[in-house]
Amino acid sequence: MGLASNKPPIPLKRCTGLVLVSDTPKGRGVFASENIPAKTIIDVCPVLVLGLDENVKHIEHTSLWHYTYNWPVRDGNGNRKVAQAIVFGLGSMFNHSTHDQNVGWVRDEECLIVTYQALRDILEGEELCISYGERLTFKDADSSVSPSTEDEIDELNQIQLD
Template sequence: MEKTKIYLKRIKNKGRGVFANQNIQKGEIIEICPIIHFTPKEKKHIEETILAHYVYPWINTKDGSVVLGYGSIYNHAYDSNANWEQNYKTNCMVYKAVKLIKKGEEITVNYNGDPDDRKKIDWFEVKK
């Protein structure tokens, strides 16, 4: 069985995180995750559940989405080492390395959507 590029691990005082099982080069695709979309009516119900913490906006609609795979588990960092792109044709989220990620390093994304965006995140507590 082929070893996967990434794995999930518990982080003390932070929950879970996604880590590199090997070195991942800048520009390399880390993961392609399918999306489950839901309507605004469904979103209203989801906002009352734990899934609300894992919802991504789907930019060209008023709907939301949940990203499968490890997509909804990547932790936030202002100085992230990965980024995500929405692929509207395939209804997938594509995660790519924005710098070299070393084996054993946590893979993080900037929840603002841009690796260089340092605006304060106010909808959850940023833990280090």
């Protein structure tokens, strides 16, 4: 197989034993159909980063806006800004939990992927949940316990994933 890139290919992984359930109280959700051990890679998802103005001018006016992630980028002057990204794969199907999250996620800004990993053992029948950070587009049912910033959540996830 010929590769048209000088960069090494990125292995895409997905854990077996997952199902998508359409009619949960939170809408669609990803559930374990078998036990998943801690530190298991749940999914490696490619990302499409939107232009800095694209999200405001277009995406925020559609239902797709509820599925975008904050994504750090540099503007034309080299300043760090926050854009939005669409995560393909299961990444856009995980529901939010402020304090019962069992899946952590880490951005790879260079490879434009997000890796999701089990933070602890996940039991069969359990919903897989991540933290969305502070930019919620809905009323957070877990709002009584809330990390203060998305960066703190990223740091927590990074520590737990190592």
